[in-house]
Amino acid sequence: MRTDVRFPLRAALAALLLALPALAGAPAKPPTREETLAAARELMTSCHYVALATVAADGGPQVRTMNPFPPEADMSVWMATNGTTRKVAELRANPRVTLFYGDLARAEGYVALRGRALLVTDPAEIKKRHRAYWDQAFPGGKDLVLIHVVPERLEIIHYKSNLNGDPKGWAVPAVVF
Incomplete structure (x- = not known):
């Protein structure tokens, strides 16, 4: 009696191919919005500083370090600055930013x-x-302006939560607000 070993081998190969994305670090299923935002909040809260990118007067990107508050429930972010700075002039001209x-x-x-x-x-x-520290940086509150960033889109890589980029095109998990 002849035993056909091709079927079990095909099944094993198919199972391995289906498991490859998980083995490569891609999540087995797409993360939920809640999972993505929870991972983002964890990472954002752990960072004492953030890079704020604005659009400069010449149209190019301008980046500087800021000290943000932790994200709000809606993922908006607050920070303070001097109202006489270039960044404030840039934000008045074009409020689009990336943190x-x-x-x-x-x-x-x-x-x-x-x-x-x-x-x-x-x-x-x-x-x-x-x-x-604002008392020293802004005596009497002079020139203090708050920047409130209202989110439109969030992208994340968070290794601990297995939120990684797509293995082919490196598209990352994202949330649109």
């Missing part, structure tokens, strides 16, 4: 949050968000 969170020393991944920046000078909002 880039990533700790290169820990290499846990990154979050890129694209949105629109609102300039806020409301004394009640400033008082609500007061940080001790």
Whole structure:
């Protein structure tokens, strides 16, 4: 009696091919919006500084380091600056920004949050968000402006949560707000 071993081998090969994305680090199923936002919040909260990219007067990108507050429930982000800076002039001319969170020393991944920046000078909002170092940086609150970034799109790589780029085109998990 002849035994056909091709069928079990084909089944094993098919199972291996189906498992390859998971073995390569791609999630077995797409992450939910909630999973993606939870991972993003964890990474964003762990970063003390963020890169703020604005559009400069000449149309090119301009990037600087900022000290943000942790993200709000809606993933919007607040930070403070001096109202007489180039960044404020750039935001008045074009409120489109990207915030880039990533700790290169820990290499846990990154979050890129694209949105629109609102300039806020409301004394009640400033008082609500007061940080001790502002007393020295902005004596009497002079020239202090809050930047409120309202998110439009969030992209993330978070290795611990297995939120990795697509193996072929490297498209990353994203959330549109």
